[in-house]
Amino acid sequence: MTAVTDGEANEKPAYTYIGSDRKRVEDPRLLVGRGGYIADLKMQGLTHAAILRSPVPHARIVSVDATEALKIPGVIAVLTGEDVTKHMNPCMNFGPPTIPQYPIAVDKVRYVGEAVAAVVAEDRYIAEDGVEALVVEFEDLPAVTDPMKALEPGSAVLHDEHGTNLGYERTFEFGDISEALGRADLVVEDTLHWGRSAGMPMETSGAVARVGLNGVLEIHCNSLNFSYLQFLVATALKIPSNKLTMRPVPAGGSFGSKFTAHKVPTLAGFLALRTGRPVSYVEDRLDHLMNSDHHASDRYYDAKMGFTSEGIITGLDIDVVDDYGAYLQFGVGTHGNAFSQAVGPYTFRDLRYRLRAALTNKCQQGAYRGFGSEVHNWVLERLIDKAAQELGLLPEEIRRRNFIQPEQFPYKIPGGNLYDSGDYPKVLDTALGMIDLAYWRQEKARLREEEGRYIGIGLATTQERSVFSSTEFWFWFDEPAFPITSSPESATITIDPTGAFQLLLHCQAMWGNSPETVSTTIVAEEFGIEPNTVNVSYADTARALPGTGPGGSRYTVMVAGAVRGAARKLKKKLIDIAAHTLEVSAEDLELVDARVQVVGAPERSLGLPELAASAYFFALNLPPGMTSGLEEAYTYDHPYTTLPSADRTDLGVFYPIMGHACHIAVMEVDPDTGQTSFLDYVAVHDAGTVVNPKSLGGHVTGGAAQGLGSTLYEELAYDEEGQFTSSTFLDYLVPTANEVPPFRIGHVETPSPFTEYGIKGGGEGGRMVTPSVVSAAIDDALREYGMRVRELPVKPSEIVATVQDSIARR
Numbered sequence: 146m147t148a149v150t151d152g153e154a155n156e157k158p159a160y161t162y163i164g165s166d167r168k169r170v171e172d173p174r175l176l177v178g179r180g181g182y183i184a185d186l187k188m189q190g191l192t193h194a195a196i197l198r199s200p201v202p203h204a205r206i207v208s209v210d211a212t213e214a215l216k217i218p219g220v221i222a223v224l225t226g227e228d229v230t231k232h233m234n235p236c237m238n239f240g241p242p243t244i245p246q247y248p249i250a251v252d253k254v255r256y257v258g259e260a261v262a263a264v265v266a267e268d269r270y271i272a273e274d275g276v277e278a279l280v281v282e283f284e285d286l287p288a289v290t291d292p293m294k295a296l297e298p299g300s301a302v303l304h305d306e307h308g309t310n311l312g313y314e315r316t317f318e319f320g321d322i323s324e325a326l327g328r329a330d331l332v333v334e335d336t337l338h339w340g341r342s343a344g345m346p347m348e349t350s351g352a353v354a355r356v357g358l359n360g361v362l363e364i365h366c367n368s369l370n371f372s373y374l375q376f377l378v379a380t381a382l383k384i385p386s387n388k389l390t391m392r393p394v395p396a397g398g399s400f401g402s403k404f405t406a407h408k409v410p411t412l413a414g415f416l417a418l419r420t421g422r423p424v425s426y427v428e429d430r431l432d433h434l435m436n437s438d439h440h441a442s443d444r445y446y447d448a449k450m451g452f453t454s455e456g457i458i459t460g461l462d463i464d465v466v467d468d469y470g471a472y473l474q475f476g477v478g479t480h481g482n483a484f485s486q487a488v489g490p491y492t493f494r495d496l497r498y499r500l501r502a503a504l505t506n507k508c509q510q511g512a513y514r515g516f517g518s519e520v521h522n523w524v525l526e527r528l529i530d531k532a533a534q535e536l537g538l539l540p541e542e543i544r545r546r547n548f549i550q551p552e553q554f555p556y557k558i559p560g561g562n563l564y565d566s567g568d569y570p571k572v573l574d575t576a577l578g579m580i581d582l583a584y585w586r587q588e589k590a591r592l593r594e595e596e597g598r599y600i601g602i603g604l605a606t607t608q609e610r611s612v613f614s615s616t617e618f619w620f621w622f623d624e625p626a627f628p629i630t631s632s633p634e635s636a637t638i639t640i641d642p643t644g645a646f647q648l649l650l651h652c653q654a655m656w657g658n659s660p661e662t663v664s665t666t667i668v669a670e671e672f673g674i675e676p677n678t679v680n681v682s683y684a685d686t687a688r689a690l691p692g693t694g695p696g697g698s699r700y701t702v703m704v705a706g707a708v709r710g711a712a713r714k715l716k717k718k719l720i721d722i723a724a725h726t727l728e729v730s731a732e733d734l735e736l737v738d739a740r741v742q743v744v745g746a747p748e749r750s751l752g753l754p755e756l757a758a759s760a761y762f763f764a765l766n767l768p769p770g771m772t773s774g775l776e777e778a779y780t781y782d783h784p785y786t787t788l789p790s791a792d793r794t795d796l797g798v799f800y801p802i803m804g805h806a807c808h809i810a811v812m813e814v815d816p817d818t819g820q821t822s823f824l825d826y827v828a829v830h831d832a833g834t835v836v837n838p839k840s841l842g843g844h845v846t847g848g849a850a851q852g853l854g855s856t857l858y859e860e861l862a863y864d865e866e867g868q869f870t871s872s873t874f875l876d877y878l879v880p881t882a883n884e885v886p887p888f889r890i891g892h893v894e895t896p897s898p899f900t901e902y903g904i905k906g907g908g909e910g911g912r913m914v915t916p917s918v919v920s921a922a923i924d925d926a927l928r929e930y931g932m933r934v935r936e937l938p939v940k941p942s943e944i945v946a947t948v949q950d951s952i953a954r955r
Contacts, residue, residue, distance in 0.1 A: 162669050162676060163902060166839040170661040170677065180395045183351035183367045184427050191353070192221055194416055194426040195272035197262040197279050198436060199254035202290070202506040202867025203301065204283035206253055209262050214278040219271035222420050223279065225262045226251035233415055237377035237407050239618055240473030242626070243307040244504070248412035253286070255303050255471035256506050257869045258435025263412065265420050288867035292445065292468035292503035303471055303504045312473045312502035315621060317484075317793070319559035320495030325460025329451030333531045338936040339520045339916075341443035341468070342859040343434075344513045344851070345879055346398025350406045350437065351427030352413035361687075362389050364414050367396035368406035370654035370694025373631075375686040378407060382414050389414070391686040396656040400851065401512030402439040403656060404696045405475075434877060435869050439511030440861055442479055442520045443468040450528040456536050456543045460495035461488070463524070469502050470509035477502050479510065479517025481617035482697070485562050485800030486518055486608035489525045490569045491547040496559045506867045514851055514912045516697060522607040526917035527934070530924065540604040540921065541573060541582075548573075548606075555898070561795040563785070564608075564803040565897045565905075567831060572893045573606060576807040576829040579891055585811050585825070599814050600824065601926025605917035609804035609830070611698035611906025614786035617799045623791075633782045634703035635690035638668065638711045640775040642761040644739075644754035646672070646679045649778075650692070650704065655683065657695025658908050659840050660704060666836055667705050671712035672753070673738035690780050698906025701836060702802060703781060706901045710779030718775065722759055723751050725768040784899040802897050804905045806830045808849075808918040810886075814926040816948040819941025821857065821923065823886035828914070831893040833905030841907050842890050849911025850885045856916040858884070860938050 174180060211223035226249050235245035249260045264275035287301035294300055295310040303310055326332050352366035362384060369375070369391060376386035391410070396403055409426060416424040428437065445466045451459035467480070480500050487496055515522075533543040548569040549556050556564040582602065589600040615632045619625035635651035648664055661681040669676040684690070694700065716736050723741035724731040727749060735744050742750035759766050760775045767773070789797040811825040828845050835841055858878035862870045871877040888911070896903020920934035927944070930951035936943075 344400030348397025441513035603922030652694030832907030852915025
């Protein structure tokens with residue numbers, strides 16, 4: 146990766162550490178094998194669990210015979226759906242209550258890979274032997290794999306209580322879409338399919354559970370983030386919330402796959418409660434691929450967009466069927482992400498969005514980097530590229546004509562969400578300044594004529610929403626069961642008696658945006674100390690203040706707000722102690738480089754060790770009424786959110802911290818083999834004030850690589866009978882370093898007016914843009930053959946077939 150940082154035209158505050166490249170605080174212990182991952186956790190009497198996965202997509206469970214499994218030495222217990230219904234409530238669920246889910250299937254299985262039974266044994270090898278010895282009788286039911294057919298009358302119903310395979314349906318219209326398309330000079334239409342993929346971290350989800358002191362169930366896990374929603378796990382396990390403590394454990398990657406991945410820790414807790422022994426359950430790769438509950442979007446679109454003859458967008462009409470698989474754990478929140486940036490960076494006001502959530506015999510959807518907004522970006526950019534071609538406009542020109550302008554911010558979009566700030570023309574210009582498109586367009590023509598090579602240029606400009614509000618999970622419903630409005634983050638800063646710093650974070654996730662690097666940077670900035678002198682730890686749920694953790698590119702913004710809030714409180718106490726000691730007014734003091742000094746007379750000062758000693762050891766020297774010690778906590782709520790209107794004509798402000806990006810790619814496509822390669826790739830992002838360019842560059846690079854995977858390689862595929870055909874990395878193709886190009890990265894900074902330091906989220910990085918720009922480049926390379934990318938991933942065989950069909954028609 147080649148990093149290029151664009152110099153900002155606008156003045157911004159001078160920071161000591163914010164904006165400087167720093168190595169990650171987390172790296173040393175991780176790189177030497179001291180990460181302390183979930184599989185490294187050992188305790189006396191620890192047992193291990195393995196799962197029997199369903200080999201059939203849809204069937205009633207007639208019986209589970211554990212006789213032979215229980216004869217195996219070392220097998221402790223076999224638990225089935227019958228056990229969970231006796232001793233558990235359904236797992237946490239933000240979808241309809243008529244679609245309940247347990248960690249082990251109850252009465253029937255609904256997809257290949259769903260857990261049918263759990264075997265607990267003295268080690269994992271014995272547990273797997275126990276799984277092999279189980280005998281299960283199934284009564285097959287018709288499999289439903291096509292989401293369109295799933296919605297047809299007479300289709301086999303997955304959930305009898307729900308009574309239909311339509312999990313959700315609603316049409317939202319903002320403005321007048323019929324009028325908008327009616328006055329358009331051009332209406333482009335397309336049928337598009339975004340295929341199913343998922344985050345593939347090096348480490349899967351896992352948990353270790355045991356019943357500890359006073360009957361408290363302790364669950365160590367790497368896959369939860371909300372500290373204040375642990376009561377939902379307790380409710381599922383039928384125990385009081387104060388009898389459950391969740392302990393965070395470092396995670397070897399997530400990319401959304403561990404976002405509230407509650408089923409694994411819930412299962413581990415259930416097994417520990419039933420056996421009375423500590424139990425470890427860590428997904429193997431098959432579990433993660435087949436039964437993770439975090440498959441990503443699988444959407445079928447009929448989309449229309451209107452344009453004037455000058456290329457100005459008049460409106461957008463979306464009809465989408467989303468294949469959610471067998472369950473609906475997050476409701477249709479992924480489409481809330483799409484709504485948050487429904488118009489992209491463009492100014493049109495008329496929008497209709499019809500959504501149908503289909504239930505099929507597949508593993509259910511969850512989170513993956515972008516959480517559905519990246520799909521909407523791709524649809525928008527596909528339509529704009531098609532219009533540009535039909536109107537004879539360059540891709541950069543049609544976008545420039547439609548951009549929201551800098552002076553229009555904050556900008557309220559159709560649907561109600563607000564964009565906080567941006568300078569989209571500047572981002573485009575920065576990207577154009579990093580690559581010579583005139584040269585590449587000439588080179589494209591030359592290489593085609595002289596060497597028979599096929600070069601394509603793609604350009605895309607998309608949004609990257611960040612910092613979700615919890616309202617997006619329920620504004621879909623007129624009478625939501627749990628209309629939560631909080632999504633806070635908390636931090637506690639302690640200065641010990643020697644003046645050394647401790648920082649306690651309160652979310653349950655050690656993944657996302659390098660949380661320790663970000664938070665120590667903020668502490669250092671506020672107190673004028675070296676970042677690497679701050680020690681970071683994490684609270685368990687028994688001691689945690691409200692924390693939401695990573696997800697939706699929120700954590701950098703939110704933890705910075707929490708840390709700065711705690712720092713302000715602690716700085717006030719330090720200044721008050723110094724004012725009392727120096728006998729000056731607190732208004733005449735400032736904290737500079739770890740010392741509290743008189744403004745204009747820095748020689749009159751006290752260092753942090755001196756002030757800390759006073760705070761801890763000399764209570765009689767403190768200001769009247771002040772208590773001993775130096776510790777302050779702060780809970781930072783969402784910086785700007787509003788409620789939806791009762792009639793849902795306005796969904797409220799729910800994702801206002803809006804990033805933006807422009808990517809330009811130059812690709813070569815071989816029409817005979819369908820193979821692709823990159824000749825150049827530029828990525829420019831605006832994530833507000835950049836905290837650590839090195840980390841943000843990593844997000845852009847990693848996100849773009851994953852976007853490349855979703856576009857060209859990765860597919861969680863099922864055949865017509867519902868069998869899962871992507872059960873190994875021989876079948877599910879993750880791009881390697883050989884396929885990922887060197888990205889040349891630029892940054893533009895338009896600070897947010899709503900957040901501390903003006904930070905915006907950037908965690909989902911390049912995946913928000915790469916599918917759009919790669920699709921455009923492939924089209925451009927093979928335009929003479931009528932190439933039009935309508936489905937992802939784009940397979941080489943499909944490219945070759947398009948070329949050959951075109952040749953045959955000539």
